[in-house]
Amino acid sequence: MEASFWHERWTSGRIAFHEGAPNALLVKHWPALGMGRRVFVPLCGKAVDLIWLAAQGHDVVGAELDPIAVEAFYAENGLTPTRTQHGELTLFEAGEISIWQGDIFALTAERLGPVDAVFDRAALVALPAEMRVSYAAHCAALTHAAPQLLITYEYANPKMKGPPHSVPADEVQAHYTGAYDVRELERCDISGPLTTRTSGSEAVYHLARRID
């Protein structure tokens, strides 16, 4: 997917994916997982999930392509970030929430630093099939396969053009079984604004680092 697609979405305000409140499945499942302190949120947009995670005592680090999204995140939450340039990426920092603004594929494990847990909502499913392969591998490499809470959509609707894309359970397994033990925690009907475009299910997975 072209960067221009997402920049156009943010510029024109076509961001139906933005929930405006902490994701219900995050709030439901995260506390029981015993996730460690520093949480990485790839393709974070301006998700309020970052605020919720920080309120649970986590240090939070996001990655987001679009500067409008990052600036809106801090402004809408009453935070004033510092900005530092690292090559083609800009690091925004305020309190316990940092965001690397730029292409996630330009982010390295060294720059990101230690990560104890990952939260993926509307990130894997935002990308087309061929990008999902490299995204999943990159995310696992960036975080040294830190445990992950992953939320996906699954639908069989030939008329529905993603994003969000349908990512079935066997595809999740294919992306992640090399590095993780993948466990489905819940499956429920798609709800919210997406129901105007398709029916289907939303699935929640816990990815635990594989110990070989």
Ligand SMILES: C[S@@+](CC[C@H](N)C(=O)[O-])C[C@H]1O[C@@H](n2cnc3c(N)ncnc32)[C@H](O)[C@@H]1O
């Ligand atoms: C569907 S939105 C989800 C945002 C957020 N996770 C949420 O739940 O609201 C996907 C986000 O990924 C960002 N994105 C797309 N490609 C990216 C890339 N290569 N690097 C970093 N962010 C990217 C887009 O700008 C967009 O904000």
